[in-house]
Structures are given as structure tokens and as C-alpha cells.
Amino acid sequence: MRTTLVRQWRLRIGLLIATLLPALPAWSATAPTELPPHSVYSTAPPLTVLVYSLDPNLLAGWNFPLNKMAGLGMSTSARYLLPSTRNLPVLGGWDPGDKLELERILAIHPKLALLWAPYLDSAHLGDELHRIGVPTLAVNLKDLNDYPAAFRLLGERLGETDRGEQLAAAFQKILDRLRQIRSNIPQAQRRTVYYAEGVDGLMTDSADSPHTQVIRAAGGVNVFTGKATTLKGMEQVSMGQVLAWNPDVILVQDPVFYRRIYHLSAWQGLQAVKTHRVYLIPREPFNWMDRPPSLMQGLGALWLAHVLYPQQSKIDLNQEVPAFFKTFLHIDITASQAKAIWQP
Template identity: 25%
Template sequence: MEKGVKILMILALLSVSTVAFCGGAVVEENRTFVDDVGREITLPVTIDAVSPSGPLAQIVLYSLDQDLFVSVSSEFTDAQATYIDPRLLTLPVTGQFYGSKASTMNPESIMELNRQLNIDVVLDIGEAKQTMKTDLDDIQAKTNVPFAFITQNKLEDIPGSYVKLGELLSRPERGQELSDYVSALLAEFDSGMKKVGDNKKSLIYVTAIDGNSVSMVGSGSYHAEVIDYLANNLAKPAASSSGTGDGYTMEDILQMDPDYIIVGYTDGHAYYNEIMTKPMWQSLSAVKEGNVYEAPYGPYNWMGGPPSVQRLLSMIWLGNLMYPDVFDYTIDDRVKEFYSLFFRYDLTDAELDNLMVYAKPGTAPTSAPTPAQSPAPLFGVLAGLAAAAAIIGAGRRR
């Protein structure tokens, strides 16, 4: 009897231990994360299903780990698709939580997607807004899906954002790798720009042209951070928060007469070609000296749109372009390195040439149409007619 009691006691202890162990294992399956607006979020220990809340989050998440996507905030264009993991082109679109297209993300679509894919977290990245904590708490309560915010607004935010993102998404080594790269790059440029000192080149960034109306990104804008850092941005302080910038006339630009003109990419290089061929632009020093360049595009606009980690490419490009003695490196090698590290895409030489078709010295079209000339003098016309008649007569004699 006594022996039986002992056996029962041992079994009871084993049972309690097992329950405690299992309970401990259950607890360990979740963790608490504090995001950049101070919200405590319960998350799985391992994250493998993420939805971006907008274009900026989509860019940054892609650079960290493209395998984490279970949805995208917007469809990729044909120009972007070349460099994007084909799997992402088939994913559902959940829209944008903040910004001008905020209404395209709604709780119902998130809830439906969550039922299908079991989302671990919806990621929001950018500048913290005053209502953000309340907004994210509200949509998280409605959807029962965790939402997390990471600050990435200025260039100086990028290294820390990758460390925090690596912690959030259980990819600490990858986050640290990208953080270290950006920290080294920013240190390199801080040192280089000290050498440049007061000898900055003057520059305008043209985003759109419509006849005599020209849009440019103004100084002090979030979208102009790289421009303001590397050059003397001749555009006035930004009035609009839009990435397109503010409106100017050709008369304004003629008065500015910048050293360099950077023009935004568009299909068929339309804006670039207009600057290079239309008479009204030809008196500008930048045009005369061949210092007009089109910002590369793929998978995102290097100058921004929205401003995110691809702006680091514009730093690498513009630094070498304007100050080659200070930023003395082979641009092709640095661009390929960036694409491999951030986009996990190995650029071929042909792809790089296509990307930077009008982004390097000496790449301006050699057969650009010339401005219209005044009518030829009468004797020139008569001489031309006589030459034509002689050629026709020679042809008949044959």
C-alpha cells in the first residue's frame, strides 16, 4: 500500500512537471515587442508572415527579407517587376494605411487575408504622426492582427531602423548587416562632404515638365534631403509636401542657371529629352556643358518616391557624379553591390547600362534634334534646287 502511494505521488509530480513544462513552452511561443510609438505588441517568437502598410514599408521590408511578404501594399509596375521576386507579383494587394491613399486599406480586407494566411504582423514605417498610436491601436483592435510602427524618416534614422526591424521580424543578423552598411556609407559621405565644404555644386531636381511649367523639389523638403545634403538646391523652400514638389516657370529656371540638372525618370525619357532638345532650355549652363542627368529607376526611383533606402543609391551616384575627386570609386561596382545587398539582385552589365542610360557623363544622345533655325537665304534655296536637278539628270542619263 505504501509503495502504491509513493508511485501515485511520483506520477502526480511528473504530471505537474509536464504541465509546467508545457505551460512554459506555450509562453515561450509569444513575445512582447515595443514599437517606436511606445505600443506593446504580442508577437510570435518567429515571424514568417508580414503585410506592409504602404509603399515605404514595402520597400524597406523587401530590403530586409522578401520571403516574409504575404501581401503587398500596391502592385508592381512593369518597370519594377524586372528586379522583383516573381512570387511577390502574385500576392494579394492590401492597400495603404496612411498617406493620400489611406482609404485603400480597410479592416475587412486585413481580416479576410488573416483568415487565409495568418498574418504575424502588419508593418508600418515612416514618420510618427501625432495620432499614430491611437490609429494603430484602433485598427489592431478591429482586425485582431498586430500592427507595428518603425521610425524611418531621415537618412540618419536608417541604421537604427534596420536594427529595430531585425528585432521585430526575428531577423537580427540581417538587420544588423544592413545597419552596418548604412552607417559606414553615411560616415563615408560625412567625411567626403567636409572636404567639399563650401564648394557645393548648384543643382535643381526637375520632376515634371509641361511646356513653360516645371515642377521641382524645394529645399528643406523630406524629399530633398539628399539634394540639400550634397548640393546647393536652388529651388525655394518647399511649399508642398508632395514628392512632385512645387511649380516654377522657365523664367525662374533661367535665372537660377544651375551647375547640374537632375530630371526624374519617365517613360521614354520624355522630360530628359525635352530639356536636351527644346530651344528654351539650351541657354542654361548645365545643358551647354552636358550636366543634365536622368535619375535611374528600378525597382524604385533612386531619388525617392517615396523617400526610403533607395535614396542611398542617389547619394552614391550623385556624390561620384559631382565630386569624383572626393568620392573616388567605380560607380558600377558600388551600384551592383547595393542591388545585391538590398534587393538580392545581381545586375548584369547590360542591365546597369540600361538603368543608368542618361545617368553618366558622356551618355547624352549624340543625335538630339537641334533647335529650329531661321529660313535659309534665297541663294541657298536656289543652290539646293540646282543640286537636286543635277542629281536627277545624272540618274536619267544612266
């Protein structure tokens, strides 16, 4: 009880001090670029992974716990993260399902907070952080095509210009490669895909959702064309709808459901099940599809292009995965480790 009261008073005092400070502007080009370690807080997982890729030493904390499931089925494995980042604090965020912990943020005194545009960058969110003395910078990440510019922006603002340019160029090569693969697949020959989420596989995301960018980028056709009702996604569908769609390929998010799908009578009539074209989405160290959406979707799109069009794409994942991990995640892995990740 005493500890809780102390925390509450610390937060109140911090907020009182912050209200006495002049209003803080958003982070600008004239702001200092030299930031101390662990001083950049990202309010949503896509930006947290972006900062990790740019410079792990700048990362102030995670949005949800590592090595366990969090809200909306999000998960992260620390096995392929740098040891220096595995024990960073969990600070929460504004991603749907998360709860912002102002006290935790105040305790680490971040020098900058990143807002996810155009989804979670409202004036209210910025005001909350300005209220405790933290300037903000909105970073646009609407789709995969925005990543090169986002890398360059953060590289310039955080004093990592060369690294930002390196990552921007590397990600652009992935985008260009995916664009070439799509151009070689006639629309009539594109594979239909159902994205199965939830413990029963009867939740999914729409074709225009940020959660299904991997399908679009890889040249697949998402069978669910309905409009998303929320940013968090995971729309409920019926077994009858899935049977009517009868997709060529099924991507599965939940490992338990993946182990069950071939034994469930309701699913056995589907073309994807009959032809054994059901795939568990890789999730090391961050999910390759979404939950959270991140730069891993670039690698996820290469993986899915290989799954959908192995002959046309000519992608060797045992080379592509280690190269991606080294470039974007600061980790060296072997070809055998890579295979265990993309082909679980």
C-alpha cells in the first residue's frame, strides 16, 4: 500500500512540474540530434522495432513483454534480440489493447517520443506526453512503401544518418524485388489467401488492412474484402464464409490452431487443407505478418512470395533470412537456424 501511494505521489509531482514548464513543440529539425542511451520511447510497436533496427542503444523500452503473449495476440521472442535489450522496461503504448503507463514513462525521462502516423498520432496523444515534458515526433508508416523514408527521417533526427540511409536502401531493394515478382504474376494466376487468426481460425483481417500488407506485397489475393471496423482488426467470420471462399492458401497465426487444422473435419474440405498449403506464420524475433506490424513484414512478404510462387520468385530463404537478420536486427544466424525459423 505504501509503495503504491509513493508511486502515485511521484507521478502527481512529476505532472505538476511538467505543467509549470512551457508548452513543448513537436520535435523539429533544429532539435539536438545527440541523444543519450535509452532515451527514445516509441508509443507503438512498429516504431519501437524501427528504433531497434536503427540503433538498439537508443531504445527506452518495449511496448509489451517479451517472450509472452500480450494484447491482441502480439508476441515477441527475445532469442534473436541483442542481450542488451532483453531486460529493458515494459512501458506500454497506445497501440489498441495497450495501456499507457505515464508513471513508467516519467521515471525513465525520455528525450523523445515517437507517434505512429497516420494511425496513432492525434493531438491528444502528443499533449499527454508534452504534459510530462516529453517532445514528440510523428513518423509515417502507413504501409511498407513508407519504410525507406522513415529510416531516413529517424536517421537524420537521431544522429544516425549513415545507418538510416543504409537501412532505407536495403528496404527499398526488398520493395523493388517484390514489385518485380508481382509484375511477373498475371492477375488470373494469383493465389487466393485466407489469414486465419484466433484459437479457432475464424478471425481475420481485411484486404486493405495494415495487418495484411504481407499478402498484398507478395502478390496474393486476400479472400476477405470486407471493410475493417477497427484498427486492431481481427474481424469475426463464419466457417461457412471460409468454405465459400475456399482459398488456395491458408496462413495461420496461432500455433495451437495450426497443429489442429488438419484434424478438424470442418476444415478438411478446403482446397488449401487438401493440398497441404497451410502455413504457420514465422514469429522470430517479431511476427512476420503483424501482431505487431513492423519492418519484419518486409521479410514476411519475401517468405510469402516464396510460399505462393516458388518458381517465379526464385527466393532462397536460407540466404535471405540471415541477410535480413544481420542488416536489420544486428544478429548473425546460420542457414540451419534460418530454416528452423521460416519453416517451423
